[in-house]
Amino acid sequence: MSSSPQTTAKGYGISDTKKYTDFSVKEFKLKTLTPDDVTLDIEFCGVCGSDVHTITGGWGGLNVPWCVPGHEIIGKVTHVGDNVKEFKVGQRVGVGAQVLSCLKCNRCHEDNEQYCPEQVDTYNAKFPDEVEAQGGYSTAIRTNQRFVFSIPEAIKSEDAAPMLCAGLTVFSPLIRNGTGPGKTIGIVGIGGLGHLAIQFAHHLGAKVIVFSHSSNKEKDAKNLGADEFVLTSDDKFADKYFDKLDFILSAADASVIPLAELLSTLKIDGKLTSVGLPDEPWKDLQPQAMASNAACIGGSHIGSKKEVNQMLKLAAEKGIKPIIDEVLPMSQAAKAIEGVKNNKVRYRYVLKQDLA
Amino acid sequence: MSSSPQTTAKGYGISDTKKYTDFSVKEFKLKTLTPDDVTLDIEFCGVCGSDVHTITGGWGGLNVPWCVPGHEIIGKVTHVGDNVKEFKVGQRVGVGAQVLSCLKCNRCHEDNEQYCPEQVDTYNAKFPDEVEAQGGYSTAIRTNQRFVFSIPEAIKSEDAAPMLCAGLTVFSPLIRNGTGPGKTIGIVGIGGLGHLAIQFAHHLGAKVIVFSHSSNKEKDAKNLGADEFVLTSDDKFADKYFDKLDFILSAADASVIPLAELLSTLKIDGKLTSVGLPDEPWKDLQPQAMASNAACIGGSHIGSKKEVNQMLKLAAEKGIKPIIDEVLPMSQAAKAIEGVKNNKVRYRYVLKQDLA
Known part of the structure; x- marks a missing residue:
């Protein structure tokens, strides 16, 4: 290593889930x-539903x-270890929701490091x-280069x-389940995840059907690329969508979506993947709901x-980007957390560094 | 049609689910x-868990x-319609759990008639x-030729x-989910369905892992073809079976199997299909249980x-057959129903015609 980098950072954290907005x-x-x-100095960090959960x-x-929550991190590299060739000091990079895996198992070797049991x-x-x-609600983060990503210039x-x-x-x-030309893809829930899913599915060439319980999301859905x-x-x-969909991605709270009805819109052997990870289990789900197709x-x-x-x-090429409700100083993390918790955000808050 | 066949049959039926053994x-x-x-005269009818449910x-x-329950029917053809070329009067045939579909839709045209919405x-x-x-707890059944099957001579x-x-x-x-050489297939539950699933998976060339909560089923499982x-x-x-299985077929009551643990034994993108259709919904199932793989x-x-x-x-070639606990006269349907309901059957009762 070229020099000894910092060993500590400062951040906004909480210590009691009952006082989850009491950031110190x-x-x-x-x-x-x-x-x-x-090692990177953090400039921005998105506020994710996971932070709230x-x-x-x-x-x-x-x-x-x-x-300290936060796993949508963008910053500038301040130090790289001797084995790091992919990144340079000063480069703009990102870190997501995972910072390590064993890097030795089959899953890690086969581009499935997110499923490594030691993740x-x-x-x-x-x-x-x-x-x-x-x-990432903090000044800096350090992690293994596998979990650091280059950010294309075209993306702010x-x-x-x-x-x-x-x-x-x-x-x-979406890509693991064949989203592309000739496929009809359902997206359930238009929030921080769903509004990006609509854009990806559209720009990957699929026909996109958006399912929502809020009629006031229709305009946004269509603008983002929903066909219906x-x-x-x-x-x-x-009934109207019976046997029409190849794949459904649900980004809504899995415990409250009309699951049986959504499943019935799938073609034979179709899949509904839920990335909405609720606090509550599914109610009244039986294998019978999947037996008819x-x-x-x-x-x-x-x-x-x-x-x-x-x-x-793909995002750089197609101009895919989140709709950001507000960029707030990191010291207003509590405001952002409440906005996500109360489902007021349209569709993402991003925190900007104010500690460094 | 060559002649006018019978228009009625006699059977053992019930009219009150609270008095489910009161067959008239x-x-x-x-x-x-x-x-x-x-049209066929019925000779034998298996007693299925569905009959009990x-x-x-x-x-x-x-x-x-x-x-009148019963959908594992074997008999002899007594009449065929003018459009029927596949079967002849006197031929031994079978009828299963479906007797009609629209025969016009995509699903019917693509060998998915069991998923036809008009089934x-x-x-x-x-x-x-x-x-x-x-x-099939009756003297005769008539249905569309699509739902009638030839029985190979080698099978009793x-x-x-x-x-x-x-x-x-x-x-x-099993076959729709790739069961074959090089694959490791889990079978959960050894009953009427599971004991056949073990044989099929084995003879299709897969490595077969049987999961059961009863140690007294081990010998049967191994005899039927279980590798473990x-x-x-x-x-x-x-822990021992983490990341080992390509597919799991559960023939046990879906509401009581250790679902999260079983799911964790699947490889990335693996599937557990439940053909056990319970009376009760899953308890405490969240999408989180499927997020780790x-x-x-x-x-x-x-x-x-x-x-x-x-x-x-395949059954005729490999000698695959059910283990029949007892062949009972049809008049003892109630005894068979109780034996299935109380999980005493090892592994199937078959009723023999005694009304005709």
């Missing part, structure tokens, strides 16, 4: 340095005593040496940030570095 | 004759005032002209009967005629 600024230890690490305890208690989340997690992983930093979790989370299942907009409050919608319900977890690069290339 | 013998109307119909009301109330179940259902469809009638629902229900999802037997009461089983949970419904023929050919 503290110093914390960065990942223990290795020759494969990249985590700090409100919706997905369970905290795994660390004090937690480490960007925050509310610990590195193997027990150093706590803290997120604040637009790139939400791509790294929201974008990737929808892009990966379907109100799920219309109790006839399932051999449909299935699937899960997905972010995406691989290969997919990040593919996504950013 | 009555005469009922056969399907209204068309030139595409085959239906007549006990587990899947909901009856759709007809009096219901008619063999019993507890009505034909489009409102004639009630009655099952009592062995062929359970193939037509139990066999097909597992064979179709896994006790799901061992709380370490999921992009797994999915699917359904399936019997199979197509093409698959019946493929299954019976």
Whole structure:
């Protein structure tokens, strides 16, 4: 390594899920340095639904005593380890929702590092040496180069940030399930994830059917590339779309969508993948709901570095970008969290560095 | 048509799901004759879990005032319509769990007639002209030739009967999900369906891992072709089989299997298909259970005629057959129903004609 980089950073974190907007600024230890690490100064960080689920305890208690959320991170490289050839000091890069995996298993070797059983989340997690992983509502982050991404020049930093979790989370299942010309793809829920999914599916060449319970989202859906907009409050919608869809990506709260009706719109052997990870389980789901067309319900977890690069290339070429409600100073993280929690955001908040 | 065939038959039916063993013998109307119909005198009928779910009301109330169950039917052709070239009077044939579909839609044209939205179940259902469809605990059945199957000479009638629902229900999802050489297939539950699934998966060339909560099923599982037997009461089983399975077919009650643990044994993008259709919904299932490997949970419904023929050919070639606990006279249907309901059957009862 060329020089000794910083060992700590400062961030906005919380320590009690019952007081999830009580952010305190503290110093914390960065990942223990290795020759494969990249260190960056953070400039922007998107505010993700995961941040809300985590700090409100919706997905369970905290795994660390004090937690800095944020995993849609854009910044400038300040240090690279000796093994790092892909990045240079000063380069603009991003970090998403994963900061480590074993890098040795089949899954890691086959561009499925997001499914490595030793994967480490960007925050509310610990590195193997027990150093706590803290997120992007902070001044800096350090992690293994596999989990650092180049950002194409054509994409503005604040637009790139939400791509790294929201974008990737929808892009990966879309391409893994054949989204492209000749396919009819359903997108359920138009929020931080869904509004990017509509654009990706459209620009990948598919016919895009958007399902929503809010009629006031129709205009946005069409502007983003939806070919058709379907109100799920219309109790006839399932009949109209029977046997029409090749794949459905649900970015809505999985526990409240009209699951049986949506499944019935799938062709034989079709799949509905839910990337909306709710606090509550499905209600009254039986295999019978999938017996009339051999449909299935699937899960997905972010995406691989290969997919990040593919996504950013497509976004740069096609002008795909998030609709950003507001860029707020990081000190207003609480305001952003409340806006996401109360479903007021249209469609993403991005925090801008104000600690460094 | 060469002559006017019978218009009625006699059967054992029930009229109250609370008194599901109170079988009465009555005469009922056969399907209204068309030139595409085959009429057969029934010799044997298997007793399926569906019979129990239906007549006990587990899947909901009856759709007809009096219901003759039974959809694993073997008999001899007594009449064929003018359009029927595949079958001759006197020929041994079978009928399974479906007796009609529209025969015009894409699904019907593409060997997916079991997923036709106008499909008619063999019993507890009505034909489009409102004639009630009655099952195989009876003297005769008439239906469209598409839903009548030739039985290879090598298979005994009592062995062929359970193939037509139990066999097909597992064979179709096995072959549609790639069961064959080089694949590792999990079978959950060893009962009427599972004990056939093990044999099919084995003879299709896959490595077969059987999951069960009963250690007393191990010997049977191995004899039927299981390469490994896994006790799901061992709380370490999921760790041992992590990332090992290509596909899992669950023939157990879907609401009580250790679903999250089973899903974790699947490779990336693997599927668990449940053909066990329980009375109760899944408990506490969230998409999170499928997020760690992009797994999915699917359904399936019997199979197509093409698959019946493929299954019976394989069974004849490889000597695959059900283990029949007992062949009972049809008048003892109640005994068989209780044996299935109380999970005492090992592994199938077959009823023999005693009314004709």
